[in-house]
Amino acid sequence: MRVTFLGTGDAGGVPLYGCDCAACIRARAVTDFRRRPCTALVEAGETRILIDAGLTDLAERFSPGSLSAIVLTHFHPDHVQGLFHLRWGIGERIPVYGPPDSEGCADLYKNHGLLEFRRLAKFSPIKIGDLVLTPLPLIHSKVTFGYTIEDSAGQRFAYLTDTAGLPPNTEAFLKNWQPQSLALDCTHPPGVDPPRNHNDITLALAIAESLQPATVWLNHVSHELDVWLMGNLDNLPVDVGVAHDGQAITTSKADRSI
Numbered sequence: 001m002r003v004t005f006l007g008t009g010d011a012g013g014v015p016l017y018g019c020d021c022a023a024c025i026r027a028r029a030v031t032d033f034r035r036r037p038c039t040a041l042v043e044a045g046e047t048r049i050l051i052d053a054g055l056t057d058l059a060e061r062f063s064p065g066s067l068s069a070i071v072l073t074h075f076h077p078d079h080v081q082g083l084f085h086l087r088w089g090i091g092e093r094i095p096v097y098g099p100p101d102s103e104g105c106a107d108l109y110k111n112h113g114l115l116e117f118r119r120l121a122k123f124s125p126i127k128i129g130d131l132v133l134t135p136l137p138l139i140h141s142k143v144t145f146g147y148t149i150e151d152s153a154g155q156r157f158a159y160l161t162d163t164a165g166l167p168p169n170t171e172a173f174l175k176n177w178q179p180q181s182l183a184l185d186c187t188h189p190p191g192v193d194p195p196r197n198h199n200d201i202t203l204a205l206a207i208a209e210s211l212q213p214a215t216v217w218l219n220h221v222s223h224e225l226d227v228w229l230m231g232n233l234d235n236l237p238v239d240v241g242v243a244h245d246g247q248a249i250t251t252s253k254a255d256r257s258i
């Protein structure tokens, strides 16, 4: 299984519009440090699944028929905004799986165009091509699913964003399932207040410690966390990396270079 992080930023992205912090200045100067909205491509054999659709240039990146499905974590704009353009295309319908959110986002359900929305149920696995996905409830301001993803060779990857901590039943499921690689919400640097909608680094590392996957990739990163990482990257545990836009990993061999 190959996972490519196409976007690893939070809703504002890096550089953040109007911000002159060290991380935003760096990202304006060196494009490798930019963070676009959260989107990941998971590939196994002929199967290609897009997790979330935050990127607004999906039509340019993916030719008709090249995606098996799109799987959404939730309906916040930074995770679905790419669908607003894609839906007006013509041709084969694209299945879009997501949590049972009755509102969705704006008029996506009503004017779905070539998108075919399908609701998932928590802890009920689905098979898409060569991959089996199980939706897991997360803790966020909108109904949100993380996903475990397993390929036919038994490689196990979990994708958990957006969330602040994990519900006990999700944590228990993951402890039993034992992902080899984990992409995890880590939006904020260490904070004084307990985070409500997203993990900070303290909470993310506690989840990593609890689940013990071989590799953890911090994802949904804000410019503030990037500033913090500029002085603390070397202090992260050896099995924890920070995902970057365009980075490809496999569940058996991780490439941490940017």
Ligand SMILES: [Zn+2]
Binding pocket: 010, 011, 038, 076, 078, 079, 162, 220
């Ligand atoms: Zn988000």
Ligand SMILES: [Zn+2]
Binding pocket: 015, 016, 019, 020, 021, 022, 023, 024, 025, 223, 224
């Ligand atoms: Zn900034």
Ligand SMILES: [Zn+2]
Binding pocket: 074, 076, 140, 162
């Ligand atoms: Zn969100």
